[in-house]
Amino acid sequence: MKYDITKKATKGAERTLNAFSSAMFRLLSVKSFEEITVNEICEHSSYPRATFYNYFDDKYDLLNYCWQCLYNQIHLEEYIDLDPEKRLYIFFDRAYEFLTVHQDIFKRILKFNSYESFLVSHFRIQLGAKMREVFNLDDCKDNYAIPCEIVAEHYCNTILLILEWHFLKENICTKVQAHEYLEYLLSSLNKKAFPK
Incomplete structure (x- = not known):
């Protein structure tokens, strides 16, 4: 995972990570994972692609983060x-x-x-x-x-x-x-x- 989840996240990072993971779950409830694109994730989270790539390598990396959120x-x-x-x-x-x-x-x-x-x-x-x-x-x-x-x-x-x-x-x-x-x-x- 590109983002280091072991370090304490700033409030801004928490908001951003929440927005991306929430967007992923919203999209998964209307289409298959294979059909979801990074552009859609960014559109649904209201963050640009550059911000997405600051945190994640790709949508698979975001998916790993989503699972970690569930375990937490x-x-x-x-x-x-x-x-x-x-x-x-x-x-x-x-x-x-x-x-x-x-x-x-x-x-x-x-x-x-x-x-x-x-x-x-x-x-x-x-x-x-x-x-x-x-x-x-x-x-x-x-x-x-x-x-x-x-x-x-x-x-x-x-x-x-x-x-x-x-x-x-x-x-x-x-x-x-x-x-x-x-x-x-x-x-x-x-x-x-x-x-x-």
Whole structure:
């Protein structure tokens, strides 16, 4: 990403970044990601192309920033000291709640960006990467009889499976039911069941 999100943004930079990310989400609710151009993003954000390129290399770079904005709204940093599995359940709950609150926006976006589209595929990849970050491999090296990388992949893929099944494929289930599905599917990797 061209813009360094680790540094504290000025008020002006925050306004500009907000305008670009808001423009991207507005455009995604009326057309596919592939059809969106930088010119349209600039037009909808009321900023010139030169300003866009001060912050982003291209629309893909902006998309990465948009995903980061979504993750920031989940606020997992306060749970960094918890057990990795507890962090994953909190991540799941927060992601479920976030997707529920913004379900109308996601439905509009999915109307123009199919389940097989680049946008949805990219979202799944980015969400999986964020979950692997949450499930810090260094935290669990001695807890499982199988390699921790496999455990992390299994946990992340299971969480994605349930979120996709409910939100992207529109299968109706409550948060309690989704949590039960998650616990059931992850129970085989319980530390007690697979001691090292």
